[in-house]
Amino acid sequence: MNLFLRYVPLCLLAYLFWVLLRRKAYRTCPCFFIYVAFGVAAGLARFAAHNYHGSYFATYWITEAGYDVLGILVMYEVLRAALGNLTRSPWGRLIFPAVLVAGIGLSFARAQAAPPQAVGMPSYIVIGEIAVRFVQVLIFAGLVTLVPILGLRWRQYSFGIATGFGVYATIALLTTTKYSDFGTRFKLLWGWTSLVAYSLAVLIWIWFFSVPEKNETPGSKLSAPSPGVLKEYKNALRRMR
Amino acid sequence: MFSLIFTWLIIAWGTLACIYMLRCAWTRFPRRDLDDVVHFLHPVDLSLAESLLDPATDFALRWNSTPRAYREATRRRMRLYLELVRRMSHNSRVLIEYGNAIMRRECPSDDLMESPHEKSAAAALASELQHAAISVRLYALLVMARLRLRLWFPLDAIGALPALQLAQLRIAGEVDGPKSYDELKATAAAAFDQLQPADLPVLVRNM
Numbered sequence: 001m002n003l004f005l006r007y008v009p010l011c012l013l014a015y016l017f018w019v020l021l022r023r024k025a026y027r028t029c030p031c032f033f034i035y036v037a038f039g040v041a042a043g044l045a046r047f048a049a050h051n052y053h054g055s056y057f058a059t060y061w062i063t064e065a066g067y068d069v070l071g072i073l074v075m076y077e078v079l080r081a082a083l084g085n086l087t088r089s090p091w092g093r094l095i096f097p098a099v100l101v102a103g104i105g106l107s108f109a110r111a112q113a114a115p116p117q118a119v120g121m122p123s124y125i126v127i128g129e130i131a132v133r134f135v136q137v138l139i140f141a142g143l144v145t146l147v148p149i150l151g152l153r154w155r156q157y158s159f160g161i162a163t164g165f166g167v168y169a170t171i172a173l174l175t176t177t178k179y180s181d182f183g184t185r186f187k188l189l190w191g192w193t194s195l196v197a198y199s200l201a202v203l204i205w206i207w208f209f210s211v212p213e214k215n216e217t218p219g220s221k222l223s224a225p226s227p228g229v230l231k232e233y234k235n236a237l238r239r240m241r
Numbered sequence: 242m243f244s245l246i247f248t249w250l251i252i253a254w255g256t257l258a259c260i261y262m263l264r265c266a267w268t269r270f271p272r273r274d275l276d277d278v279v280h281f282l283h284p285v286d287l288s289l290a291e292s293l294l295d296p297a298t299d300f301a302l303r304w305n306s307t308p309r310a311y312r313e314a315t316r317r318r319m320r321l322y323l324e325l326v327r328r329m330s331h332n333s334r335v336l337i338e339y340g341n342a343i344m345r346r347e348c349p350s351d352d353l354m355e356s357p358h359e360k361s362a363a364a365a366l367a368s369e370l371q372h373a374a375i376s377v378r379l380y381a382l383l384v385m386a387r388l389r390l391r392l393w394f395p396l397d398a399i400g401a402l403p404a405l406q407l408a409q410l411r412i413a414g415e416v417d418g419p420k421s422y423d424e425l426k427a428t429a430a431a432a433f434d435q436l437q438p439a440d441l442p443v444l445v446r447n448m
Contacts, residue, residue: 106251109244137255144258147265149382163262170255177248 009195010043012202019209025157031077032161035070036205042066065125071132072100074161075139081158082143099142103134130176133169140166160208168201278339279440282447283328290419293322296408312397315404322407323388329422330381332448333374336429340374343367343436366432373425376416383413 017036020026026033042063049055079096107130116126140162147159175193292298303311344367387410396402411417426448433441 106244106247110248113244134251137251141251141254141258144261147261149378159262163259166255166262167259170252170259173248173255174252177245177252 006195007043007047009198009202010040010047012199012206013039013043016202016206016209019206023209023212025209029074029077029081029157029161031070031073035067035074038063038066038070061122061125064129068125068128068132071165072135075132075135075165078143078158078162078165079139082146082156082162099135099138100131102138103131106134107131130173133173133176136162136165136169137173140169157208160205163208164201164204167204168197171197278335279443279447281335282332282444284447285325285328285332285422287419287423290322290325290422293318293325293407294411294419296406299406299408312395312404315407316392316395318407319388319392319405322410323385323392326381326384326388326418329377329418330385333377333381333422333425336374336425337371337378339432340367340371343370343432363436366428366435370425370428370432373421373428376421377418377425379414380416380418380421384410384418387413 013036017040020029020033020036042059045059045063046056049059076096083092083095107127110130111123111127116123118126143159143162144166172194175190175197299315302314306314343363346363387405391397391405397404411419426445429444429448430441433444
């Protein structure tokens with residue numbers, strides 16, 4: 001694959017990093033900001049090491065593991081931001097662990113059915129990566145389902161982050177599943193599809209972060225209120241009448 | 242095998258979500274203008290809802306009827322309450338979109354990030370309205386699911402489940418349905434009183 005095309009996502013990530021800095025996104029979405037900063041640093045490290053096979057191998061797998069961990073943290077941040085106080089209720093706290101367990105379980109089941117080609121530590125990183133993709137698709141699809149049901153506003157940063165990850169993860173899962181069916185003939189297409197899908201995800205993030213979030217005022221965030229808060233303002237309203 | 246089925250189901254769900262988001266971005270949907278709210282509301286008779294949820298009415302009905310007649314009457318009352326809850330849900334959805342429209346009007350420019358703690362009165366009202374509407378919507382969703390299941394699968398007729406008492410549906414998801422709808426009405430009236438006083442009488446009539 002052409003070296004320039006391989007590093008298109010890095011250029012887009014660098015632009016996204018600048019957009020995030022301009023929007024001061026490190027205040028509202030710190031984990032995502034760290035993820036993008038890590039992405040830029042990882043891309044540069046891979047670029048610097050691409051002529052040295054051993055170094056590139058180590059850099060690649062270490063950065064992949066970093067992407068996995070940060071991917072999970074970002075999805076937790078997204079869920080907290082979108083569902084607001086609901087994640088603090090007793091059953092709300094179980095949402096993320098349940099999704100995580102489902103993702104890990106499905107990833108291990110998949111690894112049993114079609115073992116990854118990598119051996120040793122990289123194979124665990126691949127399993128972790130697939131688990132992260134499951135988590136990303138589940139959280140994205142779950143949040144999007146809430147838009148028509150609860151009438152949530154979709155044009156918010158948390159939905160933007162989830163959409164980018166969701167689109168990329170859906171395509172990645174699809175290509176990975178098909179890859180195991182077609183074998184190595186699919187390898188080149190898989191590489192291209194992943195590249196295009198990740199670039200698309202970065203473009204989605206740039207688009208969402210290109211305008212400021214409209215409900216920055218405290219309390220105006222359209223997220224589900226906690227039962228305690230609901231009770232509080234209901235009492236206040238009752239007293240007013 | 243199961244993992245493959247689940248994988249494909251998750252991929253399909255993710256794909257549908259992508260298509261929905263694409264549609265949202267393309268058509269800017271859902272969106273409702275400030276002027277087309279009141280005519281989309283459906284009247285909800287809260288006194289009727291209260292009478293349906295009254296345990297005394299249910300008790301009297303059970304006492305004065307045969308089990309078969311009681312089951313039939315309960316199903317009729319369930320359908321009636323389902324219609325009321327559906328209207329509550331619809332109205333709360335319309336008011337959430339109305340709140341979104343106020344937000345868009347109040348924060349149209351790019352300078353919003355500069356003053357995150359300044360909150361206009363209209364935005365505060367919209368925020369309150371949305372919170373109240375979301376609690377009604379949550380209640381309505383839970384109750385509608387429960388009622389639909391009971392209406393589709395009348396397991397009480399064969400004695401597999403006890404007959405549903407409508408009084409049990411007053412609270413769902415820690416939200417008192419009629420009370421929260423009443424509060425939504427009050428919040429909507431307060432918002433319209435400040436923002437669109439001309440439409441207030443129609444709002445009161447249509448909610």
